[in-house]
Amino acid sequence: MGEFIRVNIDPERCLGAKECGKCIQVCPVNIFAPRGADCPHALDENEDECTLCDLCLAECETNAITIHKLYEE
Amino acid sequence: MRLLEYESKEILKEKGIPTPFGRVISAIEKAPPFPVPCVLKAQVPAGARQKAGGVVIALNNEEFQYKTAQMLSGTVRGYRVNKILVEERIDVLEEFYMGIIYDTVAKSPVAIFSPQGGIDIEKLAQERPESVHKRHFSVRHGLLEYEAREIISLAGVGGKRLVALSNILALLASIFLENDATVAEINPVAQTRKGTVMALDCRLEIDDDALYRHTDIQRKSRDPDRTEGGREKSSFEEKAAEIDGLDQRGVAGRLIEFDGNLGLIIGGGGASLTAFDAVKRYGGRPANYCEIGGNPSVLKTKELTKHILSKPGVEKIAVIMNVVSNTRVDLMARGVIKGILETGRRPSETVAVFRVPGAWEKEGFKILSRYGVEYCDRTVSIDEAARRAVEKLGGSHPNRK
Numbered sequence: 001m002g003e004f005i006r007v008n009i010d011p012e013r014c015l016g017a018k019e020c021g022k023c024i025q026v027c028p029v030n031i032f033a034p035r036g037a038d039c040p041h042a043l044d045e046n047e048d049e050c051t052l053c054d055l056c057l058a059e060c061e062t063n064a065i066t067i068h069k070l071y072e073e
Numbered sequence: 074m075r076l077l078e079y080e081s082k083e084i085l086k087e088k089g090i091p092t093p094f095g096r097v098i099s100a101i102e103k104a105p106p107f108p109v110p111c112v113l114k115a116q117v118p119a120g121a122r123q124k125a126g127g128v129v130i131a132l133n134n135e136e137f138q139y140k141t142a143q144m145l146s147g148t149v150r151g152y153r154v155n156k157i158l159v160e161e162r163i164d165v166l167e168e169f170y171m172g173i174i175y176d177t178v179a180k181s182p183v184a185i186f187s188p189q190g191g192i193d194i195e196k197l198a199q200e201r202p203e204s205v206h207k208r209h210f211s212v213r214h215g216l217l218e219y220e221a222r223e224i225i226s227l228a229g230v231g232g233k234r235l236v237a238l239s240n241i242l243a244l245l246a247s248i249f250l251e252n253d254a255t256v257a258e259i260n261p262v263a264q265t266r267k268g269t270v271m272a273l274d275c276r277l278e279i280d281d282d283a284l285y286r287h288t289d290i291q292r293k294s295r296d297p298d299r300t301e302g303g304r305e306k307s308s309f310e311e312k313a314a315e316i317d318g319l320d321q322r323g324v325a326g327r328l329i330e331f332d333g334n335l336g337l338i339i340g341g342g343g344a345s346l347t348a349f350d351a352v353k354r355y356g357g358r359p360a361n362y363c364e365i366g367g368n369p370s371v372l373k374t375k376e377l378t379k380h381i382l383s384k385p386g387v388e389k390i391a392v393i394m395n396v397v398s399n400t401r402v403d404l405m406a407r408g409v410i411k412g413i414l415e416t417g418r419r420p421s422e423t424v425a426v427f428r429v430p431g432a433w434e435k436e437g438f439k440i441l442s443r444y445g446v447e448y449c450d451r452t453v454s455i456d457e458a459a460r461r462a463v464e465k466l467g468g469s470h471p472n473r474k
Contacts, residue, residue: 003411003414004407004440048407049370049371049372052436071439072439
């Protein structure tokens with residue numbers, strides 16, 4: 001788990017890596033990793049590299065992704 | 074990259090600039106390649122070699138053997154001597170200075186000439202500015218011979234010497250431009266008693282960023298004796314270089330090891346040098362010098378922080394950069410704090426000062442506040458940040474202000 005950033009993907013909303021997978025494609029720091037055809041998962045070791053560019057948020061059609069700045073909570 | 078004297082002279086010779094007859098040796102020989110007396114010149118990429126015993130005269134064959142052996146077994150200005158340029162001794166009547174440098178303020182190359190050669194030109198320019206003559210010239214057209222003649226003529230040199238010297242100065246300017254040099258200097262250029270004008274010494278420094286355009290010179294840069302000053306990288310420095318290679322993002326790991334108690338995570342071009350010097354000026358003892366910048370990944374900054382803190386004797390770290398636009402403050406803060414936490418220390422007690430203002434600083438300062446780390450914005454100078462860091466480690470040196 002990241003020390004500063006936590007990226008959550010709601011599996012109920014996510015269309016899955018096979019049908020969508022746009023978050024994997026757009027993330028410049030490789031936070032998202034495929035898990036077969038299912039919902040991608042955020043790599044613990046990469047979460048703190050998140051640049052807060054919001055490309056994944058913009059691409060996700062179902063608003064399945066939330067990004068938490070842990071240092072603000 | 075600074076070329077060795079004999080390498081620079083090869084370039085001069087190709088251009089037709091006369092130099093003394095000489096040969097490079099790398100082992101002890103019984104006799105010089107021409108009759109004594111001769112001059113032995115240590116081939117190291119450093120100036121002021123004569124003062125350091127790197128230029129000596131051999132009056133006979135015994136002296137030649139003895140002095141060659143002595144030179145090849147020693148160091149000059151920190152560099153191991155592997156090659157000696159043996160040159161004929163020139164009977165000098167008069168010495169001059171000429172050089173081409175790039176004026177970063179005028180954004181133009183500038184030719185410099187002085188009728189007083191063989192001396193420190195910077196010192197001369199300060200003490201007797203009237204004896205140093207300069208002229209800027211275009212990178213497109215180079216220094217035309219009539220322009221070179223004007224500079225030398227203004228210095229009070231006339232006759233045949235004027236023609237010979239202006240020809241050499243114009244050729245030196247073309248060498249400067251063709252080789253992407255940052256410095257091209259002949260000091261001294263001498264008039265001999267036989268009436269010829271020749272380059273007795275030469276310094277050529279090539280812009281590192283342009284080396285790819287000069288593959289023959291680039292190959293020479295890999296010579297470890299030239300780049301490392303005869304000193305091998307310590308395992309601490311090797312490890313830092315490995316960290317820098319973890320990914321392609323930014324720089325975090327060009328490090329030089331020292332033996333102090335204050336770890337430095339510093340960067341920003343000249344800002345890292347400024348910060349290092351300021352720490353020293355206030356009586357601090359740096360554990361390292363390093364360069365960080367270009368927006369390194371959190372991973373690299375974290376690993377570098379851990380690495381510096383792993384060095385025995387390091388009590389605190391100072392994180393100092395100039396106002397950064399191409400490095401994100403929040404990502405720097407994340408890396409530094411994560412590194413500290415992974416060593417089991419407290420960020421608030423480990424960071425002596427965090428002075429990285431610039432892009433995303435509000436976000437960065439939020440992170441630092443969260444962990445109780447004291448930070449500075451751009452209203453605090455690099456010098457003041459260094460002073461505060463030294464003070465945190467037990468106060469400034471009593472003789473420093």
